[in-house]
Amino acid sequence: MATMTKSKLGSKKSKSVSKRWVYFFGNGKAEGNAKMKQLLGGKGANLAEMTNLGIPVPAGFTITTEACAEFYNRGKKWPVGLDAQVEANLKKLETTMGLKFGSRDNPLLVSVRSGAAASMPGMMDTVLNLGLNSDVVQGLIIKTENERFAWDAYRRFIQMFGDVVMEVPREHFEHVLDKKKQQLGVKNDVDLNANDLKDVVRQYKKIYQDHTSEEFPSDPMVQLSKTIDAVFNSWNNPRANKYRELNDIRGLLGTAVNVQTMVFGNMGDTSGTGVCFSRNPSTGVNHFYGEFLMNAQGEDVVAGIRTPQPLDELKKVMPEIYQQLCKIREKLENHYCDMQDMEFTIQQGKLYLLQTRNGKRTAHAAVKIAVDMVKEKMISKDKAILRIAPNDLNQLLHPTFDPKEKKQAIAKGLPASPGAATGKVVFNADDAESWAKNGEKVILVRIETSPEDIGGMHAAQGILTARGGMTSHAAVVARGMGKCCVAGCEGVHIDYNKKEFTAGNTMVREGDYISLNGSTGEVYLGQVKTIDAQFSGDFSILMKWADSVRKLNIRTNADTPLDSQIARKFGAEGIGLCRTEHMFFEGDRIVAMREMILADNKEQREKALAKLLPIQRDDFEKIFTAMNGLPVTIRLLDPPLHEFVPHEAANQEEMAKAMNVPVELIRRKVASLHEFNPMLGHRGCRLGVTYPEMYNMQSRAIIEAACNMKRKGIKVYPEIMIPLVGTLKEFSLLKSQMLQVIEKVFQEKKTKVDYKIGTMIEIPRAALVAGRIAEEAEFFSFGTNDLTQMTFGYSRDDAGVFLKDYIEQGILEKDPFTTVDQEGVGALIRMGITEGRKTRKDLKVGICGEHGGDPASVEFCHSVGMNYVSCSPFRVPIARLAAAQAVLKRKA
């Protein structure tokens, strides 16, 4: 009576009486369609769409997401009118199917599934076989003539309802089943007969009652309404909330509820169940692919007790069904214009489709399918470009583990550089080099790496570090080399002295095999077989399409002629960042560099630098040659000097001997170079200001190399980049010194080359005063690694400790060292570009931080009007694709 009065009063809510909460599908006609995902959820919309396409789908109805929203508006009460609409649709369903809900004769059983507009695996599970009770189960026995089947269905229903709807801990049910099997001395569920299962049902009901303090509901209407309640409630459970937060799913009304007639694949030899893909999801080949099992339910396939048969076999077993399925495959693929992942059930010779969705696929398959579908005129080139997740290309560019291999994970770190690697553990760079020379494949394991380790990193198959983030030295260098790296693996405790590490309870010694998955961060014990990178013609076609669409140029970060060549093969259109410091470590170079550092005065420094000049010039000549015709941006010396001197006593003594100076001198120099925060210390252009002779030598080496190569007919476009600039005066002072050097070289060489002098924008202040700096700088390259570090105040080498918490607690949506923080760092970038171009209209702007290879960041760079992005060689194809997608997304 009370509710009657309320609704009669005509409150705002009572008006919704007339609102439609439920959409029916069945018998070739559905009230919804695929476009109604927001209202019906993904699953509901696709079921409706298939129904409308004339595909056999078990009839059912979908309760809308609006109903879920209204449920919350009303303090967890059903929307007015929902109960009537559910009842009406249930009636319609009974009529359509010729079955009756809750009836012993011809009983209608239903499944209930949640389904939001976005895929949300964190939400409620499915409840199957709803509608059973001790009465109905008898009807089912009669109808199916299969007592065991009926009791098993009942048993499963109680378990699912108890677990999913009433939150009775699942282990209690499992315990009963295990005990039963133990008593009978059998191993598998299938070994239980009807009587056994009947007893299980009895025990299940008791467990249910013990935990819920009520009897298991025998009224199917109560079962249904409680389950719908549970689905609604699941929308706001902590798991689902967390999932939405983490995946940035916003603006959804709620979940839909799908109530659908049960069909059974385990009703005998003319029944079966299967999963199929409209094309091969591993290879992309346009061949109908899948697996099926006769007289089985979906669960049985998963349980792995019987091996499913390949779909082709169905042609022999049930040729008509197979033909019907082939037609459905064609219809659905043509309809959705994408490879479909379908579930089907055959119930006593009749085929039902239970689900269709765009299928997951390997990167290799994704590329092939996209290119094929363009050839088949099914989709446009633009669509093909948009279909590939750029990061998935990593699978094509790096080795991967053979998916058939078994793996024993012992730790997990950050996926710092993609790929798969396997080898024997060594604990220092020298060992890595000497073992590799002897033909061993090794994995270099370090607490952290430093520039001195580069040789060993080169020699190793992969690198594992215990400390450091996604942009630590190990990570950055490994990505540059295209080498697999797992970084910041905190679970690994390394003892250099004993040459061993522990991970949990596992002890790994020098020479033991481990394997790394740089794409997931996983570390495995032992050898795991890898598969080499596989390119294809389709990949090149797709890349060409992307190139024709994108506006951004893609450059690469490369410090060596070899890297330059690799990057060029991957499509790099220039070097955006050539780090000169890596050139100071090999062989004699480090000796001359150290002489310079130890020097007391300018003359001594110049003498040491004179030794480095020809070496650097030679490097640049080779790089210019590799990049013939393309611009090469060279960053002058950036890291603090302490990175070039040894910190351990033994190495210091070695250095003293090599340089013929007292070790005390070296100790004192190293001590004087110590900094509390080297990141914010004496580095970058600050070194150039204190020791002008250093940058002068580098400018000379660059321009001499350029002049020499020009004479050889090579087209050179050197761009000299001053790092760490924060004020206009810093830049103009250094630039004017360089101009003098450059003019002098031109006179000496009696030739000239075009060149530019520009700067990194990596200090927040530089972005704030970009308008001033652009008065003198001819290009900007945003160094987003350092810019992110300083804008957030996060040291990339130290932030690992709290960044994980930050992302888990949702304080940060993404690791800002992986994807540009558009709100904060992005504000500085926008400011820098706007103000810079106000001063200098044609200012060339790019990015050379690690973000240059991150698809989301590439999209951002496009949106703010940069001219290019620069990334490590192996990410060039990813950036090319992402840049094209950025254009297409903004068009849409």
Add this chain to the structure above:
Amino acid sequence: MATMTKSKLGSKKSKSVSKRWVYFFGNGKAEGNAKMKQLLGGKGANLAEMTNLGIPVPAGFTITTEACAEFYNRGKKWPVGLDAQVEANLKKLETTMGLKFGSRDNPLLVSVRSGAAASMPGMMDTVLNLGLNSDVVQGLIIKTENERFAWDAYRRFIQMFGDVVMEVPREHFEHVLDKKKQQLGVKNDVDLNANDLKDVVRQYKKIYQDHTSEEFPSDPMVQLSKTIDAVFNSWNNPRANKYRELNDIRGLLGTAVNVQTMVFGNMGDTSGTGVCFSRNPSTGVNHFYGEFLMNAQGEDVVAGIRTPQPLDELKKVMPEIYQQLCKIREKLENHYCDMQDMEFTIQQGKLYLLQTRNGKRTAHAAVKIAVDMVKEKMISKDKAILRIAPNDLNQLLHPTFDPKEKKQAIAKGLPASPGAATGKVVFNADDAESWAKNGEKVILVRIETSPEDIGGMHAAQGILTARGGMTSHAAVVARGMGKCCVAGCEGVHIDYNKKEFTAGNTMVREGDYISLNGSTGEVYLGQVKTIDAQFSGDFSILMKWADSVRKLNIRTNADTPLDSQIARKFGAEGIGLCRTEHMFFEGDRIVAMREMILADNKEQREKALAKLLPIQRDDFEKIFTAMNGLPVTIRLLDPPLHEFVPHEAANQEEMAKAMNVPVELIRRKVASLHEFNPMLGHRGCRLGVTYPEMYNMQSRAIIEAACNMKRKGIKVYPEIMIPLVGTLKEFSLLKSQMLQVIEKVFQEKKTKVDYKIGTMIEIPRAALVAGRIAEEAEFFSFGTNDLTQMTFGYSRDDAGVFLKDYIEQGILEKDPFTTVDQEGVGALIRMGITEGRKTRKDLKVGICGEHGGDPASVEFCHSVGMNYVSCSPFRVPIARLAAAQAVLKRKA
């Protein structure tokens, strides 16, 4: 003929023929006045003004700064018409004085002096006695009947002309004079007779010829024009350019040139010379003060051969001249409304004023004079406020060295905390404490200080560090304590083992006396007598006037009840920054803190924190009591945890024993806390996110203390400040946790207090997203130390190495850790305030970095609309005055 043609052609330049380049003064009438500083320079304008006031000034004329500018426009040629105007004015001068330039009879001699609109000690010196040659000197002998005088004048002229105009190295002239005295076996110049000097003149001329390859010019017109050229040229010499760059002197046309009749104080017993001040420049007492010497020149006073007499004596010696001088004193002070510093010469019974300017004075005198002049109705209160340079108040607030003491400087560091201190050297904090307990005065000498040294810093008279900048730990803490500190003294090399340090060639051992001048950065060997701080009633009056004008509130940075009391005495209107970490070091506290750090899980941490709770609460209760009625902003724990654990092996063993745990555990923990860049590491609110129990304990301690004190009748206004926030989510997460704690305390205590929760804006990103953060934060306090570090990318502990270069080379105008960088950091501050107040109109905004006590920064804070600045207790009066000046300057 050629020039005639040019000027007749009527080119742009020839039009300036009619322009006036020269202004005459003499005989009670001048063509210029004091307002024409830009055109006539400071000196020229004041000479004109005095002339117009009827004060006896030797006649002369001033060549304008425009003439200097035109000189450069014309490629270092005199402006058209200047020669004619100089000639005409010279004629006028001859007529006025009844003398003749270059004539043997009654010769006119002149002085030539540069003089720009701004005082520029880096420019050209003076040339005196110009107009002498071998002929004129004879006339001078006849006229003065003093042969020695005449030859001495000639000698001085050649030396000055040679040195200043022709750049003949001064030492050559000095060498001749020295040799002469050696030959004669005399000591002083005055012991040379006329003949000796005549010979010196001969030798000087030869030196001149050797160095310039021309004869010493005998034509007085040539002497004059060369000297004027030299003055013009001196405007652009490197010294002058550097000086202008460093002192930010811009927009000046050039220098003026003052040509003035020579008068001589050494023409016999009715001649003399002196310097006087219209009030006492040391004490400010309104008493005519000065010194004079009869029969002497200015140089003689400086040479210190004869002791000058106090001005009062002149009353007896030449009572009429004294009376005349008294009248001039009164006239000039009334005219300029400021204390005057005057130079006078009496030539044969006639008084001449050669200069007047506002006199330099001690801070003590400045305050007294300003207050007295208001009482005398000479100036307004506003003027009085503007007259005192805020930083000069340091002299009043800290001890100073007795100016009479002789000092031997051995090194110079940064003037990190003002004041003067003397004591015995100790090399660690423990020694400082124990020696002080035994009654010794000590200076604590450290490579750098850390929080563990606080006790020793307290016990010491002053602190000297070899490393670290103006905002290093030592500097910040010392300023907070009002204790003298010289930091970053790189010339000092410390050997802790030997307990000694070297500075240049000086070796200083433990127990040796040194003295520090924290206001200049100088380090002296031995004991130097100090004078205590001296307050006065006038100081209080001035401060009250300032308070009535200023809009900014002045708060203080104080961590202890004692600091709070001192600051309140100095006029602090609240605490803007109470750093809670300093509360964790004393006695038992550090033990509990370390227990917390060693804890493996939340329970253990909470147990350790429970021990800290009552201690913190007690601290806060005392601080609330000290600041009864005023707001107290408490910053939650900020520094990284490694600051609380010992890093040296011995201390780690001690800790292990004290805590009864294996030392290995401590070593491992300390190692795990190591960070590459602690500045950008796990600190501030990042600790609060990882260990919520820590901030919860602190919030509880604050609110419990507030409730307890409220019950005792004390008015409490706690403001809880979350440090290092960079994102809104960080802040809102922590705030919501705190709100729960606070509500719980209110329930337990059955009372409530008003409180605010706000944040530091010290991460660049926080300023960029301030609009979002203000959704939740009730106040902003700009932490400009860290904001400057991150905006520039300068670690304050490491930047010393290059900051000095940067300032010397003019890349930075000022140390950005001393004065807010308005262009870069300032842009973030403006952005933060604007965006913050867009979201929250009544957002309270302040600053709590070290900049809060820097006058230029205080002015900036006023200009951007902050509500308050907070600074160390001893800078509160400075900030009060600066805040008032900020208002008055913007009014003007």
